Amino acid sequence: MEQLKIGIVTQVRVTSTRLPAKVMLTVAGRTYLEHHLARLARTDLPVIVATTTNHQDDLVVQVCEDHGIPVFRGSEDDVLSRFAGAAREHDLDALVRVTSDCPLIDPEIVAAGVDRWRAENDPDLYISNCLERTYPRGMDFEIFSAARLYDAEARATLKADREHVTSYLHQNRSGEMRLLNLPWTGGGAQYRLTLDTADDWKLLDALIEDFDAPRLGCAELVAILDAHPELAALNAHIEQKKLGE
Template identity: 90%
Template sequence: MEQLKIGIITQVRVTSTRLPAKVLLSVAGRSYLEHHLDRLSRTGLPVIVATTTNFHDDLVVQVCKEDGIPVFRGSEDDVLSRFAGAAREHELDAIVRVTSDCPLIDPEIVAAGVDRWRAENDPDLYISNCLERTYPRGMDFEIFSTARLYDAEAKATLKADREHVTPYLHQNRSGEMRLLNLPWSGGPHSKNAAQYRLTLDTADDWKLLDALIEEYDATRLGCAELVAILDAHPELATLNAHIEQKKLGE
């Protein structure tokens, strides 16, 4: 496969229901959104923020402008069309999809996923590390060609397909996708990794992330190091262990 243009698109909006404006909360002198974008930038790939046309998200645009991150604004509810618009505007051949509630996403894991996607040389390939969960929540990524994204944009009709971007792809509704899950390879802590939450969705998630960043300098750590801290300090993991992840369509 010739050198394709692959970019990371992260979806951001401040009108989240469980913890409004969560990505604009600050820790260690920067917003959680900036920590997230810093981590993604370390992959060496272009990073694009896909936010909404809602005036509340003018704040997101301002943060990105100050950090030199390009922004695409599209539908608040039809996130699939928002991603497709961002991909077209930046002339991407393939996309890494992430969400902005992952402030400690590991750039090395994402970059390794992109290397694998390139090596497979298959435009119908969908790669993720969460088809079967072996990583903590907050490390999730998906990689697929823009051709497949545009096919989903044209054909996906279910509300959940439009809101969550990729169900049409990873449920192989077209019958033409090849799915590949990349499991944890971070060493001896794998048995616990999937149970942890390193995502920012609720106030209790916020408490854990604040503690990790303030007390352990977590913005400098990779996934395996973060899991090792949670293994060694169960009192930290219990801060958000009770949180139920929202289901598709909720």
């Protein structure tokens, strides 16, 4: 059987509300976007950046061009159509969806998820590691077939479904999806390794500058935060934005 083409599509825009242009902030000589893309590259899967047609996101395109990463540009608000466009342009059979505010996403965890999705051999399967929160925030991924994405693109009418890409799938609005959560027993579900606010930025800066976090996997990062509660406290008070906010 022919091997399915699975690609990672990561969504990026610099007009983020809580921390504007957050992925363009730099630490250890690289932008946070570059740290994120370098982690994804270690999966050995194709990586595609889905950004907007806003002129502000020319910055994103420049970073990607510098590193030979393909970019698809689409609607800022209809992110579902942006992902579908990226999948079509690159002839993907299935996608891994991640977001660019995860500079320390663990490539081994993502690759293992893809292996599981392939092994299940079910085009109606949606796999994620965050249907239930067992990982730190910042490790999240979702995997689904392009066929299911195109179906969502054609049928989703709720504004939240257009904006959040996968809610039509993981809320099973079609009634045809099979959902599978891949849990983690390594702890750390309370931690935030995501870049959404200035306090998240403080923690990530400290991990990257003082602990060489780009070399570390999820378990090692959790161990550092377990051993250094003063670091975990930097962003422990942040509330994650809810779907639709």
